[in-house]
Amino acid sequence: MASDDINLLVIVVDVNPIWWGQQAQRETELTLSKCLDAVMVLGNSHMAMSRTNKLAVIASHCQDSHFLYPGKSWGAGDSCEEDASSSGDGKYELLSVANNFIAEEIRKLIAKTDVTGNSTDTLLAGSLAKALCYINRVAKDHEVGQETKSRILVIKAAEDCALQYMNFMNVIFASQKQNILIDACVLDSDSGLLQQACDITGGLYLKIPQKVALAQYLLWVFLPDCEQRAQLVLPPPVHVDYRAACFCHRNLIEIGYVCSVCLSIFCNFSPICTTCETAFKIQLPQMVKPKKKKLKQQT
Amino acid sequence: MASLSEEVLLVLKKVRQRKQDGTLYLMAERIAWGPEGKDRFSVSHLYADIRCQKISPDGKSKIQLQLVLHTGDSTTFHFSNDSTALKDRDAAKELLQQLLPKFKKKANKELEEKNRMLQEDPVLFQLYKDLVVSQVISTDEFWANRLGDTNNSDSSLSNNKQEVGISGAFLADIRPQTDGCNGLRYNLTPDIIESIFRTYPAVNQKYNENVPHELTEKEFWTRFFQSHYFHRDRINTGTQDIFSECGKQDEIGLKSMVVQGVKNPLVDLLSLEDKTLDEGYGVCTTMPSTSNRTVKDSSNSAIIKRFNHHSAMVLAAGSGKGETAGDPASETSCTDGNSRDSDFFQPPVKKVKLQEAIEYEDLKKEKKPKTIALNLKKSDRYAHGPVPLQSQHYSTSQDIINSLNYIRHEMVNYKPNLTQVLCSTTASSAIAALSPGGVLMQAATQQAINQMVPTDVQGELKHLYAAAGELLRHFWSCFPVTKMKSNLERFQVSKLCPFQEKVQRQYLSANLTGHLEQMLQTAYSKFHVWQTRRMLRKT
Numbered sequence: 001m002a003s004d005d006i007n008l009l010v011i012v013v014d015v016n017p018i019w020w021g022q023q024a025q026r027e028t029e030l031t032l033s034k035c036l037d038a039v040m041v042l043g044n045s046h047m048a049m050s051r052t053n054k055l056a057v058i059a060s061h062c063q064d065s066h067f068l069y070p071g072k073s074w075g076a077g078d079s080c081e082e083d084a085s086s087s088g089d090g091k092y093e094l095l096s097v098a099n100n101f102i103a104e105e106i107r108k109l110i111a112k113t114d115v116t117g118n119s120t121d122t123l124l125a126g127s128l129a130k131a132l133c134y135i136n137r138v139a140k141d142h143e144v145g146q147e148t149k150s151r152i153l154v155i156k157a158a159e160d161c162a163l164q165y166m167n168f169m170n171v172i173f174a175s176q177k178q179n180i181l182i183d184a185c186v187l188d189s190d191s192g193l194l195q196q197a198c199d200i201t202g203g204l205y206l207k208i209p210q211k212v213a214l215a216q217y218l219l220w221v222f223l224p225d226c227e228q229r230a231q232l233v234l235p236p237p238v239h240v241d242y243r244a245a246c247f248c249h250r251n252l253i254e255i256g257y258v259c260s261v262c263l264s265i266f267c268n269f270s271p272i273c274t275t276c277e278t279a280f281k282i283q284l285p286q287m288v289k290p291k292k293k294k295l296k297q298q299t
Numbered sequence: 300m301a302s303l304s305e306e307v308l309l310v311l312k313k314v315r316q317r318k319q320d321g322t323l324y325l326m327a328e329r330i331a332w333g334p335e336g337k338d339r340f341s342v343s344h345l346y347a348d349i350r351c352q353k354i355s356p357d358g359k360s361k362i363q364l365q366l367v368l369h370t371g372d373s374t375t376f377h378f379s380n381d382s383t384a385l386k387d388r389d390a391a392k393e394l395l396q397q398l399l400p401k402f403k404k405k406a407n408k409e410l411e412e413k414n415r416m417l418q419e420d421p422v423l424f425q426l427y428k429d430l431v432v433s434q435v436i437s438t439d440e441f442w443a444n445r446l447g448d449t450n451n452s453d454s455s456l457s458n459n460k461q462e463v464g465i466s467g468a469f470l471a472d473i474r475p476q477t478d479g480c481n482g483l484r485y486n487l488t489p490d491i492i493e494s495i496f497r498t499y500p501a502v503n504q505k506y507n508e509n510v511p512h513e514l515t516e517k518e519f520w521t522r523f524f525q526s527h528y529f530h531r532d533r534i535n536t537g538t539q540d541i542f543s544e545c546g547k548q549d550e551i552g553l554k555s556m557v558v559q560g561v562k563n564p565l566v567d568l569l570s571l572e573d574k575t576l577d578e579g580y581g582v583c584t585t586m587p588s589t590s591n592r593t594v595k596d597s598s599n600s601a602i603i604k605r606f607n608h609h610s611a612m613v614l615a616a617g618s619g620k621g622e623t624a625g626d627p628a629s630e631t632s633c634t635d636g637n638s639r640d641s642d643f644f645q646p647p648v649k650k651v652k653l654q655e656a657i658e659y660e661d662l663k664k665e666k667k668p669k670t671i672a673l674n675l676k677k678s679d680r681y682a683h684g685p686v687p688l689q690s691q692h693y694s695t696s697q698d699i700i701n702s703l704n705y706i707r708h709e710m711v712n713y714k715p716n717l718t719q720v721l722c723s724t725t726a727s728s729a730i731a732a733l734s735p736g737g738v739l740m741q742a743a744t745q746q747a748i749n750q751m752v753p754t755d756v757q758g759e760l761k762h763l764y765a766a767a768g769e770l771l772r773h774f775w776s777c778f779p780v781t782k783m784k785s786n787l788e789r790f791q792v793s794k795l796c797p798f799q800e801k802v803q804r805q806y807l808s809a810n811l812t813g814h815l816e817q818m819l820q821t822a823y824s825k826f827h828v829w830q831t832r833r834m835l836r837k838t
Contacts, residue, residue, distance in 0.1 A: 018694065021702025024709055032706060033713050037720045044717075103715050110710040113703060120699065159692060165684035192686070209738060213729035215721045220733050233735060236742040244685035252687050262675060265685050275677050 008150040019158040030211040038215035060127035125167035151181035313380035346402035429766040469494040
């Protein structure tokens, strides 16, 4: 029994209150409650697949990233004894405890939301970093002979924040090194950063056509883990646009100039790099002087 | 059968070939053999085809002559005429020796080189077959590019070949065997002879002086082994022995080596002595005088001296690299390097050795390269990175407040309702989108091309690419010479179009040759542009 591998699934849910609030105002199909219900269904299914499967849920907010499950004071496998209110339907106790805890935490989180005008972006890079740290902690906690395989599922609602680019890329490469898959389920607008993340780490990127069927998409596409996916027919990988944007105009370019000192990308050659103020010279092709022909003396 | 115009130079009867009796005929241009009683020749070889002839050694009962052809085949003739077999065989051998060189094909070194290259490199061979055999380009053009590269690299490679050293035991390898009746048989191979000449240049000198006008090779070596020079106890008696001079030269050489000593100043050879505790357990103060040596001592020392000399000569010959092949005066003195320059060499060697002994690299200060700090003026560019500017979604503060209120209101009484998450119609539409052929699965239906195309077609495509690549490389490198364009056109017509048709016939819808055609088209258009420019310039 101890030789079973631990499969850890970390779900990072984007609970940007501004986006979800606007969403709720516009259409009532997918609200935050329905989204969280779908996430809970996925989490329960994952834990029901095997006794050694583990789950973690992180809510990614504008102010901070908050662990919805497991709680801070819990040990490696303990469940909180106080909240042992049985659901009455004979459900596996672990699942009911988890669901109740997640519901409790999200209520608390939304209740204490207080957003100022500047920070309206989801702190996704930070949540991913927290997820990586949690995975690292769990991976070190295993018994002898057990291996931990982990993956992260990001459910993204709001748009990308360009200012988090550096942190995002660091997270992506760190998870690539640790063999952690990053999957992405995008509700609204395509995210270039998440496409890159999925491509680099080997995960799946999916933009859902029907938001209301979120649970079905989650169960079909994101429930199987890495080895099982090889046996299934799943949506093919998306073509990722890896073109870089120049630093001067922020346009996507295919061929450009790169400063060798600070590695900033430009679309046109300029003799001084504007980021690090290094002077560059480019050798122009040599001008060949036309040879003067000696005029023959006409006798 | 022999044609009437052939001139028969030699006829030998009773020559067996493959256990059949017959007659051997040597004609002007070929050698032939026919069985007894029959008119026709069953074996006939042109002199031009024969690479070499071999004869059986003297003393064997069977007297045979073997002809080895260029192709590697060989034919053996057994001379079975009891009385004149040896004479016959020798007559045949002499005649062949005279005739063969006339017809010998000048081993075309280049041809051999080309064949070797084709055999070694299967890719090159395939390219050759595709381009030359199908007459897209001529052989000369094909080899024009290839040989130029390889000739340079080959000569440099051969220069870097390591020299073969000399085995220290080469004299022992001679291994004299008793001949049965009080004689000794020494087996000398060319390797051993070469080793002797390289180690003892004096012997080489004697060989060059005496052989072949005064002594035959066999006699030379017999005398060598008989001389006391070779044997253990070198007693230089008399001057009749041609090798007594060698003995004297060796003595001189050994003495000079001892005088030179060892270059390494940290090694003191003189302190290595046989120090034995004589009678009296070291108390005895009188040193044993060297003149009291017994006969046994002196012969022992002679052997040791001989041994040391031999080892020194082997080492010197192995590391000499042509320096030892100097004038006889310096032969003996340069066995250990140039004695004249030893004074110049000594101080640097001593310095290096002393430095090595004193200093430890680990304990020295680390030399870190000097680095320059990165000075960024606009570091905020790193925050967003090379990400294109996206249209920002602007929301007014009122929007934000409204949204927040709404969401707070919604989530205040949140209770998970997991039985009502999904209704069956939405679920089935989602499944339909995810099934093969659905909205999300369009790209997956395309099969990989390498599964659709049979392997032989793939192989042919690879060959086409290699050939086209070669031709295009040639074209672009010698642009704007006009000849290559016709080659390219010929290639397209002869190779590419049939392949295309074949692919189409097999109803393969994949466009396999599109890229090849595009490459050829680029070449054509570039050529055309150049041509029109040239026309304009002329007019």
